[in-house]
Amino acid sequence: MKNFITMAHGGGGTLQNDLIREEIVKHFSDPLLAPLPDGAVTPEGLVFSSDSFVITPRFFKGGDIGKLAVTGTVNDILMAGGIPRYLSCSLIIEEGLSIEELRQILSSMKETADLCGVSIVTGDTKVVPKGAGDGIYINTSGIGFKRPGITLGAERIEASDKIIVSGPAGEHGLSIMAERYGLESGTLASDCAFLGKAVELLSQRAGNKLKFMRDATRGGVWGIVKEIFENAPCGVILEEEALPVTPEASAVAKLLGVDPGFAACEGCFVAVVAADGAQDCLAALRRVPGFAHAAFIGEASGGKGDAVIKNSWGALRELKPPTGDQLPRIC
Amino acid sequence: MKNFITMAHGGGGTLQNDLIREEIVKHFSDPLLAPLPDGAVTPEGLVFSSDSFVITPRFFKGGDIGKLAVTGTVNDILMAGGIPRYLSCSLIIEEGLSIEELRQILSSMKETADLCGVSIVTGDTKVVPKGAGDGIYINTSGIGFKRPGITLGAERIEASDKIIVSGPAGEHGLSIMAERYGLESGTLASDCAFLGKAVELLSQRAGNKLKFMRDATRGGVWGIVKEIFENAPCGVILEEEALPVTPEASAVAKLLGVDPGFAACEGCFVAVVAADGAQDCLAALRRVPGFAHAAFIGEASGGKGDAVIKNSWGALRELKPPTGDQLPRIC
Numbered sequence A, B: 001m002k003n004f005i006t007m008a009h010g011g012g013g014t015l016q017n018d019l020i021r022e023e024i025v026k027h028f029s030d031p032l033l034a035p036l037p038d039g040a041v042t043p044e045g046l047v048f049s050s051d052s053f054v055i056t057p058r059f060f061k062g063g064d065i066g067k068l069a070v071t072g073t074v075n076d077i078l079m080a081g082g083i084p085r086y087l088s089c090s091l092i093i094e095e096g097l098s099i100e101e102l103r104q105i106l107s108s109m110k111e112t113a114d115l116c117g118v119s120i121v122t123g124d125t126k127v128v129p130k131g132a133g134d135g136i137y138i139n140t141s142g143i144g145f146k147r148p149g150i151t152l153g154a155e156r157i158e159a160s161d162k163i164i165v166s167g168p169a170g171e172h173g174l175s176i177m178a179e180r181y182g183l184e185s186g187t188l189a190s191d192c193a194f195l196g197k198a199v200e201l202l203s204q205r206a207g208n209k210l211k212f213m214r215d216a217t218r219g220g221v222w223g224i225v226k227e228i229f230e231n232a233p234c235g236v237i238l239e240e241e242a243l244p245v246t247p248e249a250s251a252v253a254k255l256l257g258v259d260p261g262f263a264a265c266e267g268c269f270v271a272v273v274a275a276d277g278a279q280d281c282l283a284a285l286r287r288v289p290g291f292a293h294a295a296f297i298g299e300a301s302g303g304k305g306d307a308v309i310k311n312s313w314g315a316l317r318e319l320k321p322p323t324g325d326q327l328p329r330i331c
Helices: A014-028 A065-079 A099-116 A171-181 A196-209 A220-230 A247-256 A278-286 B014-028 B065-079 B099-116 B171-180 B196-209 B220-230 B247-256 B278-287
Strands: A046-053 A082-094 A119-128 A136-146 A162-165 A210-215 A234-239 A269-273 A295-303 A307-310 A316-318 B046-053 B082-094 B119-128 B136-146 B162-165 B210-215 B234-239 B269-273 B295-303 B307-310 B316-318
Touching (some): A014 B099, A014 B119, A046 A065, A046 B136, A065 A082, A065 A099, A065 A210, A082 A099, A082 B014, A082 B136, A099 A136, A119 B014, A136 B082, A162 A278, A171 A247, A196 A210, A196 A269, A196 A278, A220 A234, A220 A307, A269 A278, B065 B099, B065 B196, B065 B210, B082 B099, B099 B119, B099 B136, B196 B269, B196 B278, B220 B269, B220 B295
Parallel strands (some): A082 A119, A119 B046, B082 B119
Antiparallel strands (some): A162 A269, A234 A295, A307 A316, B082 B136, B210 B269, B307 B316
């Protein structure tokens, strides 16, 4: 661990994982804190999640910080096996933000909350002086209720389980990169979206054959799979060619030299399901509007900690996420 | 409403109240959002609260941002009638913060959480570039369970109900001001503390005679009473001389020309209890270690919206909180 926080500590790579594991989780040492990265499940059957949003720009193709702040926390509750119900909204506003922009963001939050079926019931507002913030930062925390019949845990994963990705990879990160660098990106936009319908259908179809879910935010699809299997009792083999990538995302990725598998998504998740019935689950997921690109991208295999990726030649390499910061302030 | 956010929108005065009421509550328009300012009570009996902490300096006499972030949200849950149980911790760290300082803050959070009997079970970490933050901002959100036998609501307040303050006024705000201005303030320190024991005893003693509670944070004791009675069906008469103020706080207040009744507390709350039994409640509260200064400071009286304060001459004046910002980044 370095002596000072760097941007790389927030980039979703190995440095950030070390910071969270070696400092935060170690200090708080709570049994509920460690196992599920997206949210905690309490003995009372509550699912609790919290996220702060510092994205720049605040308005982007496919969404804005308000929409993202609602879907982000709602999706995290879904990933931890909860049915989202209540949200808080805590704002840290930099002096000088226009009231008009604040209104747009609040409207977007309300509209998205209605769409997700959650109520924003509590919150807080702080103002910091010019230069001590950047427009607006939003924290949303949320409460959900555990979905019956589903128990998620990386320890339940076993060899031959299938890895499903729910949609095309990297759309959020690549679209934000294209905007920041002023690249022409055609129809490419952030995939920022509510995952509720897809998760509900998948849960119904898979029941307890669903072992684990995680949305592929910071770190992207490959980064998230790597993290999941750090806590699983077995390893994973991924198929590079199986990852769905749209032509627009692919074009931007090639221009920037970025692997779409490590670019952030905001409306795409990874699910690990038992081999028996996995085909059914995938078919069900593909029938949900917006999820036609869902695909198998690999399977559980090998010893604990092994994570390899097979390219189109059939060659295997170790799956290594970037150490640091691919893109600051992506969410 | 002005066109841009100013520091005064975060100062706990009337401008902030307008911002919250006219923009945030109006946009989110949820029946659970409006009634209890410190937290929401859901139909399932959950109490949910959220607060972001941006205080400067981060380490101060009597506490630090970590301790404050835990007691702040825990106390809010208590005020809303809940028994606090779970907390989230979401950090927005400015690039360049030392890991050593982060560790101190995390340790302080853990120690305080243990003292308050809550578990930190989920969270998030974001890093923003130098100049887009100020060291560290912490959001804590919390879940509690509704305390049986207690129903809080400003609508339950009626004429002759007594107003109790749990301790000396303004210690947090005045201590922080003294530190910022480099004043010698002797033993004066922030009153930052867990209110659980006091609230538990008061709740047991008062039962449903307890009508309302609120901790006297931004806005101070007078400011909070004013806000409580904006939602009550009757008015309030306060006794200026009855407000407990320590000699140290009084000395700093006189130097700065600040009314301690409007200076922020972080370990002091206002309770409204039925006249019948109020004396018992006060006596019980005073027996809790640290709460010997608890006192009656006025009573419910007069028409809705009336809020007056009586000075030592017996002269009445309208209770008017500052419009704007007494002290930026006090919590």
